[in-house]
Amino acid sequence: MWNRERLVIAGALAAVLALAACSSPEAQEGGPIKPSNEHGSSGAIVDAGEPFTDAFELIEVEPGKSATIQSVELLGATPGFRLLDAKLAGPDRQSMIVYQFEPTFPPTEAGLGSLVPAVGAEIDGDHAGTPGYELILKLQVDREGRFSREGIRVNYTSDGVAYQRSIVAVLGVCTQKGLDAQGLCPALD
Secondary structure, rough: OHHHHHHHHHHHHHHHHHHHHHOOOOOOEEOEOOOOOOEEEEEOOOOOOOEEEEEEEEEOOOOOEEEEEEEEEEEEEOOEEEEEEEEEEEEOOOOOOOOOEOOOOOOOHHOOEEEEEOOOOEEEOOOOOOOEEEEEEEEEEEOEEEEEEEEEEEEEOOOEEEEEEEEEEEEEEHHHHHHOOOOOOOOOO
């Protein structure tokens, strides 16, 4: 049973948490994670409710710098297009996924090495001669139709400063019921 003392404590705690949220510094676009080239892919056929892999995004950090990933999110996603998980393949991998889509998760590419959770990962730019880290996304559509997303945002901190890096990475997918009359998944506007 809630008594007056517990309600006061709960109210004070809620006020402190609200103040902390309001006083948090807003993330700046950019920082030591380098920008990536804009790209896109359309035409993948997926099953509603089944996870699939979206890869190809390279996360490179400026030499001598480090970053801690706080979150990864989809930008401009059609309702029902969901990000379920984000992993990283390290710069020591033997290969990278050279195409954007794989119909299962986790990917079956043998040379990726160990995948680690992207959120909480501490990454650095001290890997000369390597392509950096590869972001491996576990995506899903929750119903039949056509779906797209415009990009990805990586929220991170570096030297105590909050940053975000937005990546233009268009992806269009269809379920069987989203295919056109020729049985293709058309490019989305």
